[in-house]
Amino acid sequence: MTSTKDTTSSELLSVVASRELAGKRTVFAGIGLPTLAASLAHLTVAPELEIVYESGVCGAHPSHLPETIADAVLITGAEAVLSMPALFGNVLQGGHIDVGFLGAAQIDRWGNLNSSVIGDWADPAVRLPGPGGAMEVMANSGEVFVVMRRHDPRSFVDQLDFCTSPGPDRALADGIRPLGAGVTRVITDLGILARPGVGEPLRLVAVHPGVTAGQVRAATGWPLEVDGDLATIEPPAAAELRRLREQVDPGRVYLR
Amino acid sequence: MCGINLTLIRYWTLHNADWHGESVTDKTTTMAEAIAAFVHDGDTVALEGFTHLIPTAAGHEIIRQGRRDLTVVRMTADIVVDQMLAGGCVRKLVSSFVGNSSAGSLGELRRRIERADPEPLEFEEYSHYGMIGRYLAGAQRLPFYPVRSYGGSDLPSVNPGLRKVRSPYDDGEQVYVVPPVNPDVTIIHAQRADRSGNTQVWGLTGIQAEAVYAAKKAVVVVEEVVDDDVIRRDPNRTLIPSHAVDAVVACPRGAHPSFAQGYYDRDNAFYRGWSAISADPARLRGWLAEWVLGTRDHPEYVAKLGERYWAGLAVDDALSLPVNYGRRRENTR
Numbered sequence: 001m002t003s004t005k006d007t008t009s010s011e012l013l014s015v016v017a018s019r020e021l022a023g024k025r026t027v028f029a030g031i032g033l034p035t036l037a038a039s040l041a042h043l044t045v046a047p048e049l050e051i052v053y054e055s056g057v058c059g060a061h062p063s064h065l066p067e068t069i070a071d072a073v074l075i076t077g078a079e080a081v082l083s084m085p086a087l088f089g090n091v092l093q094g095g096h097i098d099v100g101f102l103g104a105a106q107i108d109r110w111g112n113l114n115s116s117v118i119g120d121w122a123d124p125a126v127r128l129p130g131p132g133g134a135m136e137v138m139a140n141s142g143e144v145f146v147v148m149r150r151h152d153p154r155s156f157v158d159q160l161d162f163c164t165s166p167g168p169d170r171a172l173a174d175g176i177r178p179l180g181a182g183v184t185r186v187i188t189d190l191g192i193l194a195r196p197g198v199g200e201p202l203r204l205v206a207v208h209p210g211v212t213a214g215q216v217r218a219a220t221g222w223p224l225e226v227d228g229d230l231a232t233i234e235p236p237a238a239a240e241l242r243r244l245r246e247q248v249d250p251g252r253v254y255l256r
Numbered sequence: 257m258c259g260i261n262l263t264l265i266r267y268w269t270l271h272n273a274d275w276h277g278e279s280v281t282d283k284t285t286t287m288a289e290a291i292a293a294f295v296h297d298g299d300t301v302a303l304e305g306f307t308h309l310i311p312t313a314a315g316h317e318i319i320r321q322g323r324r325d326l327t328v329v330r331m332t333a334d335i336v337v338d339q340m341l342a343g344g345c346v347r348k349l350v351s352s353f354v355g356n357s358s359a360g361s362l363g364e365l366r367r368r369i370e371r372a373d374p375e376p377l378e379f380e381e382y383s384h385y386g387m388i389g390r391y392l393a394g395a396q397r398l399p400f401y402p403v404r405s406y407g408g409s410d411l412p413s414v415n416p417g418l419r420k421v422r423s424p425y426d427d428g429e430q431v432y433v434v435p436p437v438n439p440d441v442t443i444i445h446a447q448r449a450d451r452s453g454n455t456q457v458w459g460l461t462g463i464q465a466e467a468v469y470a471a472k473k474a475v476v477v478v479e480e481v482v483d484d485d486v487i488r489r490d491p492n493r494t495l496i497p498s499h500a501v502d503a504v505v506a507c508p509r510g511a512h513p514s515f516a517q518g519y520y521d522r523d524n525a526f527y528r529g530w531s532a533i534s535a536d537p538a539r540l541r542g543w544l545a546e547w548v549l550g551t552r553d554h555p556e557y558v559a560k561l562g563e564r565y566w567a568g569l570a571v572d573d574a575l576s577l578p579v580n581y582g583r584r585r586e587n588t589r
Contacts, residue, residue, distance in 0.1 A: 054384070055306055055307060055308070055460050055462075056306070056460055056461070056462070057460075067522070067524050068307060068357055068522065068524075069307065070306060070307030070308050070460055070522075071522065072308075072459070072515055072517055072521055072522065072571065075459045075460060075517055076517075076574045077574075081459060081460060081461070083461045083462065083463070083465070084306060084331075084384070084388050084462050084463040084466075085388055085392060085463070085466065088384060088385040088388055089385075089388070092385075093385070093403070093404050112408075116381065116410075116411075121410070121414045122414065124369065124370055125370070126366075126370065127354065127365070127366050127369040127370050128355075129353050129354055129355030130351070130352060130353055130354055130355075130381055131352055131353070131381070131382070131383035131384070131386075131411070132332075132352060132353040132383070132384055133352075133383065133384040133385065134383070135383040135384075135385070135386075135405040135406065135409060135411075136383060136384060136385045136403075136404075136405045138405070139404050139405040139406075139407065140404060140405070160410075162410050163408065163409055163410040164409060164410070164411065165409065166407065166408030166409050167408070169408070170407070170408025170409075171407030171408040172407075172408075173408060174407045174408040174420075175407070175420070175430045176404075176406075176407025176408065176420075176430055176431065176432070177407075177429060177430075178407065179404060
């Protein structure tokens with residue numbers, strides 16, 4: 001019997017994120033928690049799920065858990081390997097991705113993301129990796145799920161230091177027609193924030209057992225609205241953890 | 257090969273007798289000759305390879321030859337860029353991702369951008385598809401390339417290359433556009449090419465073809481130079497035809513620490529170790545002195561790592577099945 005008492009934060013976030021993928025067909029996922037969540041969903045709530053990787057791999061059937069989005073194990077045995085113009089142009093901008101997974105250093109109430117700098121862009125306190133494909137994932141996926149390991153006011157900010165990947169509200173204000181809904185789910189160590197799409201701020205819709213709405217509000221840098229019927233997230237079940245530990249990441253590459 | 261003028265080499269032709277008596281130009285040369293001939297101080301140099309087939313050995317030779325004031329164009333500026341920055345080769349970086357893959361930070365890059373230490377770095381930031389669009393526009397000699405991203409981003413406020421245009425067609429929709437990039441030279445790494453530069457790549461093919469076509473000159477570094485017949489038996493695998501290639505350099509294991517599908521695996525331990533090396537400027541310069549400046553060429557770097565090390569990156573075979581291109585029968589028409 002798999003113990004559920006020693007669930008790690010990575011396991012918790014992976015399991016909760018995997019449930020959000022129920023019924024989805026295509027997911028654009030980076031390495032780490034998104035891969036774990038998508039792989040687990042494939043074994044549980046979304047058997048039809050196809051993971052598309054930024055490197056150009058569609059329909060991967062890896063022999064080992066990939067260590068990068070371009071790991072050789074993703075290519076060997078894959079259903080398709082595409083060039084960058086095909087992946088970003090035809091697949092992503094062509095509207096074939098249901099859910100894009102993103103992370104960021106900062107997120108605001110509209111689901112806009114900063115992955116470029118802390119401080120001023122021209123003279124930053126910290127230079128972060130930058131957009132990569134995140135801007136395109138945001139602009140073109142049907143919706144975007146964000147996984148944040150630590151829910152604190154440094155990451156959940158009133159004002160971004162820099163907006164790298166804008167949601168649809170900012171795009172519209174700039175006169176650009178967005179294709180997708182932007183961020184609809186934010187899964188954190190405290191709970192789940194959600195927004196239906198354009199024009200709506202992120203609200204707290206669920207908390208992990210033992211977490212209060214007050215705690216989440218205190219950890220959020222803007223006045224966070226709380227859903228009237230705040231749900232309590234079902235903790236990872238033994239079956240989910242067993243699949244995650246034994247089938248998805250047996251080497252515990254990401255399940256730290 | 258030392259001392260032989262590269263332009264002379266390119267006029268040496270080898271005659272292959274087939275039905276229309278074509279001739280084949282031999283563009284093979286050494287890494288040292290190729291870098292000396294095609295990379296000059298102040299040039300704009302694109303080094304492409306999306307995690308797979310990163311032209312690291314070419315970057316090392318640029319450091320050995322002490323090139324200065326380069327503008328480096330690379331979608332994912334990772335370890336090889338950090339090394340070229342530490343080697344003092346780079347004045348400006350054009351990129352869409354500046355990090356050590358998922359394995360941590362680039363120490364030299366962060367010091368240059370955050371503290372101008374030891375000198376400032378000009379930085380032009382795009383997204384991945386922005387860079388892809390720049391290469392596409394460059395390759396196709398277009399004035400710009402439209403993309404559906406960037407609306408509402410702060411990037412256009414710090415990058416004047418990002419502009420908004422209105423569609424001339426009925427709906428008048430606005431989109432952002434990116435400018436073309438036409439590097440002085442693009443350098444890529446590939447699995448194999450023939451001596452004239454027909455280049456075959458499998459696995460992740462990234463943006464290499466567009467980056468080559470966008471450039472004024474192109475250098476292809478390969479795991480192996482193969483007979484013309486090897487290429488011609490599988491022409492669909494040719495990503496870049498010889499007409500776009502100026503030099504072919506055989507440099508086995510030249511993509512380390514990245515990988516070459518079917519040849520050797522990615523050196524994940526090296527990526528993880530790089531963050532600690534590059535976090536300390538003295539240690540990083542010590543690494544460069546020992547592994548780049550302290551080796552005469554890439555074969556010496558390979559030998560210094562040792563065969564036991566390489567055995568740890570070896571891969572087993574996973575062969576594709578041959579396809580049948582067919583051959584016209586002699587006596588049926």
